[in-house]
Amino acid sequence: MEMGKGRGAGGSRQGLGRRGVAPTKCVCPQCGYETEKTRGVPCRTIRCPKCSIPLVGK
Numbered sequence: 001m002e003m004g005k006g007r008g009a010g011g012s013r014q015g016l017g018r019r020g021v022a023p024t025k026c027v028c029p030q031c032g033y034e035t036e037k038t039r040g041v042p043c044r045t046i047r048c049p050k051c052s053i054p055l056v057g058k
Contacts, residue, residue: 035055
């Protein structure tokens with residue numbers, strides 16, 4: 001394999017998280033409030049305006 005092909009030391013290509021797809025929305029796990037995901041900002045850093053708990057990516 002050539003150098004610079006996006007592969008780590010003996011591993012597979014790096015992806016976009018566990019599921020292989022980046023989240024597009026941030027959702028409150030308690031009440032279901034949704035907001036659009038801002039690229040580069042983790043959902044867990046945003047708090048639900050109704051419940052005040054961190055949102056999760058979806």
